[in-house]
Amino acid sequence: MMHTSRDTAPDEASGSTRKNGLTVRGVRASRGGSLIIDGADLSAPRARITALLGPNGAGKSTLLHAIAGTSPASFTTLTHGDGDLLRMPRRSRAQVVAFVEQEPATPDSIRVRELVTLGRLPHDGMWAASGDDHPAVQRGIRLTEANELAERTYASLSGGEKQRVQLARAIAQEPRLLLLDEPTNHLDIRAQLRTLALLRRLAHDGTTVVAALHDLGLAAAHADHVVVMADGGVFAQGAPADVLTPALLREIWGVHADVLTNPTTGRTVLALSLEGASVGR
Template identity: 55%
Template sequence: MTPAGPNEALRAERVRFTRSARLIIDDIDCTVPAGHVGALLGPNGAGKSTLLHLIAGIERADAGAVRFGERDLTALRRRDRARVIALAEQDVHDAPGLRVAEVVALGRTPHLGAFAAAGELDRAIVRRCLEDAGLVEFADREYATLSGGERQRVNLARALAQEPELLLLDEPTNHLDIRAQLSMLRLLRELAHGGLTVLAALHDLSLAAGYADHVIVLDGGRVVAAGEPRAVLTPELIRAVWGVEAIVLEHPDSGRPIIAFSDVASGPISRAAPVAVVGVGDGDGDGAGVGAAAAAGPGGTTEA
């Protein structure tokens, strides 16, 4: 596990960002309390990745500030910033031909001197991060040959090797099976309790509600709600932001919200109907031709 860093709060203050004459981030104010797991939620195109890039310093805001504790992150030089913040993204494009351990070792770059090679401490940190991400058996595999879920864990391990104080993640559960999703989020919680401040863009509202201490909901480049998952993730908010009907239940053990969706358009699914394969017609009237699966009712089901 990455050693505990100092607990600091992340604060974005009136951050504004325009691209191609479009206002993408519209005077955003938001906070992730020190040592918390924050979840950044919102529909496609809401501005989650852009906000993470602005916090990480990959993009420069037109206005506003990003602070971590007392430090102004926007004022830090690139190398200094990379010692404070790590961003785990879904796609790593700078790893052609590299093996997994080498990709993870790239995370040590901000800590190495200008011409210095990695030392024993760096190698030990890389080994520990491979272990934390469950990747020991993959250490010698070529990164390009990994599955999407395996790559996702490498991206996390590389970010952890940076030994950041602030860990940003863009859809870290994407491509992961359910067990790997839960273990990823459990690891983020453990890291937060160990001192890291974590902000992850997530799409799964129940996972966010189950693991995040603090959620920030973006819509159209603005923060529309923020706070404890239970207070924020209400059916009204979900309808307003995502345009879907949700039922918010309480987990019997943790008391945290579980979000279920009711698809009012298709109605209840009571019994799966056999799927008939019918010809869509090939013009000769015999019904043969390209097979198409036709469901007997809406959504491929019939009412009992």
């Protein structure tokens, strides 16, 4: 199996779009004392949704933590637009990059509005504590439809509701690069689609969105760009229709795939099954 990145087709994210997006070169990252990612290269186009894909243990979460600066890692290059993230002070980097983790450490007693307001800390510092009327805070709550949750404590929320308010906090941060680790986890299908529609809106407004996803069907249907990780590196990246081929899905995930086209949207649809498995009787 290959360990280095290969572009499977010309990337639509060329020119200024690609230039102003995320560029990662030579990333090496460890977790728990073990080297997880060894020299991976990838890019994510600006104002587009990039899906980070791969089997369990491929290094998706580790990569997101490395880019966000929340775990030790080394890079040859880490830039977004014209900004060198490696040279930025921590606060400046937090003004550019927001990270929505799967299970962030959050005080149970904090109220939702207060939590969303903390997204302003990189910009407003200590004054963020009294900034719940900031337009960005109100926008985060409104876009995630969290108004009815605003006065509740974090501990009282369901898993899906927690996902929504963590995304609201990230929106309040007004990042140019938004990283998300399994943002559709804990959500039913309607909530998943609403979340992906919101990410589409954020991308349309100019945000570079990079989301680790397990659901290949959602990635094929909603991402503009996909990065497939395997064995500590980037195996392939490019447009979903070019990357998510039957051969790649068989090699990386060990599944059979029929790749179809949605007659309404024109996007890729994946019909997946176990190789050699009988269907029905």
